[in-house]
Amino acid sequence: MNRALLxxxxxxxxxxxxxxxxxxxxxxxLIGYLFLNSSNKRNKYSKINxxxxxxxxxxxxxxxxxxxxxxxxxxxxxDTGSAWFWSDSRIxxxxxxxxxxxxxxxxxxxxxxxVLLFFKHSLHLELDARILGMHSEIYGVERKHNSKYFQSxxxxxxxxSMKGVIDRNHVLxxxxxLKSGKxxxxxxxxxxxxxxxxxxxxxxxxxxxVKAPLKIVQNTKCQTxxxxxxxxxxxxxxxxxxxxxxxxxxxKFLDDLNTHxxxxxxxxxxxxxxxxxxxxxxxNKVNLYK
Numbered sequence: 292m293n294r295a296l297l298x299x300x301x302x303x304x305x306x307x308x309x310x311x312x313x314x315x316x317x318x319x320x321l322i323g324y325l326f327l328n329s330s331n332k333r334n335k336y337s338k339i340n341x342x343x344x345x346x347x348x349x350x351x352x353x354x355x356x357x358x359x360x361x362x363x364x365x366x367x368x369x370d371t372g373s374a375w376f377w378s379d380s381r382i383x384x385x386x387x388x389x390x391x392x393x394x395x396x397x398x399x400x401x402x403x404x405x406v407l408l409f410f411k412h413s414l415h416l417e418l419d420a421r422i423l424g425m426h427s428e429i430y431g432v433e434r435k436h437n438s439k440y441f442q443s444x445x446x447x448x449x450x451x452s453m454k455g456v457i458d459r460n461h462v463l464x465x466x467x468x469l470k471s472g473k474x475x476x477x478x479x480x481x482x483x484x485x486x487x488x489x490x491x492x493x494x495x496x497x498x499x500x501v502k503a504p505l506k507i508v509q510n511t512k513c514q515t516x517x518x519x520x521x522x523x524x525x526x527x528x529x530x531x532x533x534x535x536x537x538x539x540x541x542x543k544f545l546d547d548l549n550t551h552x553x554x555x556x557x558x559x560x561x562x563x564x565x566x567x568x569x570x571x572x573x574x575n576k577v578n579l580y581k
Contacts, residue, residue, distance in 0.1 A: 294440055301444060308372040312385040315369040323365025327358060334361060337565040339580055344494035345560070359561035360414075367414055374421035375448025388422055392531030396474065396516060397427055405469035405513035407504070408476050409534060410520070411552050412564035415527065417449075419520040420476060423529060424452025430468055430475045431456045459483075462503065469511035476518070479504055480552050485572040491545040494553055499572035505544040517551060521559040 307318075326334065341357050348356075373382060399406050408429065413419060423429060431453045436442040449456050454473075457464045468475055479501050482488075488499035508515060517534040520527065534551065537543040556563045568580050 294438075297438060297440055301441070304368070304372055305376055308369070308376045312373075315373075316366075319366035319369050320362065321365070322368070323362035326364055327361045333566040336568055336580060337361060340565040340569055341560075343496055343570065343579065356560050360563070360565055363414055363561055364566070370415040370418040371448075374417040375444070375451065379425050379452075382422065382425070386418070386422075386527060387525060388527040388529065390423070390426060390529045390531065393426055395533065396531050399514055399516075400428060400472070400474060403472035405472050405511050406474040406516055407469060407508060407511075407513050408474055408516045408518055408531075409504075409548065409552075410476060410478050410518040411480050411555060412478050412567070413520050413562050414564055415520065415522075415562070416478070416564070418527070419518070419529060420449070421452045422527070423476075423518065423531075424454075428454050428474060430454055430473050432459050432465065432475060432477050433457070434459055462507070466507060466511055469507065469513040477504070479548065480569070481567050482569055482571050485574070488572065489542060489545060490574060491542065491549050493549045493569065496570060497573060498549070498570055500545045500549060502541050502545065504548065505538060505541045508544075509538065517555075519555045519558075521562055 308315075337360055338357055341353050341360070345353050345356065373386065377385075396406065396408070410416070410419070420429070420431060429452075431449055433445075433449070433456050435458055436445055446456055453476075455468075457468070465475065480493075482499045483501045485499050487501055487503070489502045490497040491500040492498070493500065507513070515534040515536060517532055519530045519532070522528070534548075536547040536551075570579050573579075
């Protein structure tokens with residue numbers, strides 16, 4: 292995208308974020324319905340993923356999840372804008388939220404124990420991370436944006452609450468943080484290519500699952516926790532829990548992890564980021580998204 296156009300769009304975004312939260316909710320629904328009635332590849336990916344992951348449901352049930360997911364995705368721009376541009380006080384005043392299990396996480400931090408805090412890609416993940424970072428010391432892992440200008444905006448926004456953000460390919464920095472007793476947020480539920488992954492079932496389908504987590508855990512002796520987020524009656528809930536995974540082999544570890552993530556998604560499937568091609572890499576080289 293042209294840099295000048297990007298600057299204009301980001302400026303407009305900042306201006307929109309000055310408006311009250313109630314107006315954002317109205318706009319989010321409007322944009323969500325526009326998304327639903329548009330033809331774009333992200334909608335296509337969502338539809339295919341939901342069809343693949345819920346074969347036990349009726350077509351009407353799958354269609355309901357899909358429609359609610361696309362409509363809900365209209366809130367991404369406003370939740371992300373709140374996370375990147377708002378002050379702590381405005382978030383506390385405007386967004387109802389509740390954090391469960393925070394004391395256990397903070398206890399680990401006080402003991403200087405490294406924590407690998409797994410989480411899933413929700414539609415509101417930027418807001419999830421911002422709110423958690425307002426209450427505890429966390430670091431994040433990211434994929435750099437192709438635009439250097441947008442990357443600078445993204446990083447500045449994420450550092451409003453996180454203590455630091457590292458590139459997902461810098462494994463040594465990742466390990467160093469955990470060994471020094473830091474808490475690192477990490478979402479392993481996307482397809483990062485077959486070379487870095489093993490095929491492990493996800494919703495009963497083989498999915499390229501990044502294999503680094505077990506090596507990181509064994510190398511750093513860190514604790515493993517899971518952050519699950521969902522919206523309940525208008526309140527954003529952040530559940531933090533200890534995660535005990537089978538460390539006897541990489542396959543068993545990843546199978547436990549995928550199963551845990553899958554179970555959390557099933558509780559609120561329309562809030563998951565289905566727009567990514569989760570099953571794009573496979574040993575059979577079958578293109579499920581054509």
